[in-house]
Amino acid sequence: MATIQAVLRKKGNAQNLYPITIRITKDRRTSYISTGQYIDQKFWDAQNKKVKKSHPNAARINRLVLKKLSEANDKLLDAEVNEDFISASEVSESVKGKDKIDFFVLADLHLENLKNAEKHSQHLTQKGRIAKFKKFVGKDRLHFKEITIFLLKNFEGYILNQEKRKPRTAVNYMILIRKIYNLAISEGLAEHSNYPFGKGKIQIRIPESDKVGLSIEEVKLLENASNLTIAQRNAVNVWLISFYFAGIRVSDVLQLRKSDFKDGRLLYRMNKNQKIVSLKVPEKAKTILELYKEHSFGNNDLIFPYLRGTNFSDAQELLTRIKTSTRTLNRRLELVAKQLKIDKKLSMHIARHSFGNISGDKIPIQMLQKLYRHSSITTTISYQSSFMKKDTDDALDKVINF
Missing domain, CATH: 1.10.150 (DNA polymerase; domain 1)
Structure with missing residues (x-):
């Protein structure tokens, strides 16, 4: 007697999503067939052995599960008709269809x-x-x-x-x-x-990135820039706000709201890792933020106008608007760099590198970890190593200054 049913395995992946599998039990032996689909436990109907209708892709996944169940059942029926012995693992291997599931x-x-x-x-x-x-x-x-x-x-x-x-x-x-x-x-x-990866095959080594940040003098050029268009001035202000808050990411800067500022501090949740950030609002940042107050309509309104009108409940639309706005800002920053004769590629991303470049060896690595919001100090050391030059400069001088 054999049983075939869809089950949700108990071991989840790194995203806490659980695999839907087909369990085949025959002669007290069990084998599983993967469907390749992972869902949150709340979407699994354990009683009816299927994905709940509340899941956005319930119909498609349930059709896939039903197809796998049917294939396994057909295999068992064929074996019974032909009076062949077939084990659970053999049914599983047959239904997996290694020749069907390609890269x-x-x-x-x-x-x-x-x-x-x-x-x-x-x-x-x-x-x-x-x-x-x-x-x-x-x-x-x-x-x-x-x-x-x-x-x-x-x-x-x-x-x-x-x-x-x-x-x-x-x-x-x-x-x-x-x-x-x-x-x-x-x-x-x-x-x-x-397997084509590994020693003696394709070895993946992440190349060391060339992090270039602005110097203090170059940041001052941005702070004191005149004869900019309104669009260029706005782009510079967005860049400076990112820099003043230890290089917060452009996606977070564009989503800052008046309600994120309380008692002289910036309090917000980072989009990348959902960490809560609390930073003092520097005087330089206050000056810029004041410029945008009169254009805000309420406490929950965005500071900068680039994402206004976006449906924030639609993650795809929000992502598209952020990417479009970032490209627009970067184009305007390139024009500003050319006008100010800054011989570096000025972009929103370089604001974070500029903070790292200027902080250099001045701030303890543990404090930089807090400012960067890194989970591991190893990440901070790796990131900051591009900007910490004093020890190597001193060592070089000791050798050649004779």
């Missing part, structure tokens, strides 16, 4: 899980990378055994030489391909013997 099918499932977890920025970025890899391969189906060292080396060369992208970008592509390959191995869809 791009699994990649789509991975993207779907990101979307369901509302990781819209990651979803958008990784969707573009998968599309680029598919275009390079030149076909819609790619079996995992076809992902060879030779193919990956050629793709890496294409990104670096044809696309003229930076080494870090090429590494990001390799990390994503490796992630999906690892998922395939964990789900029994690919053999580890064909």
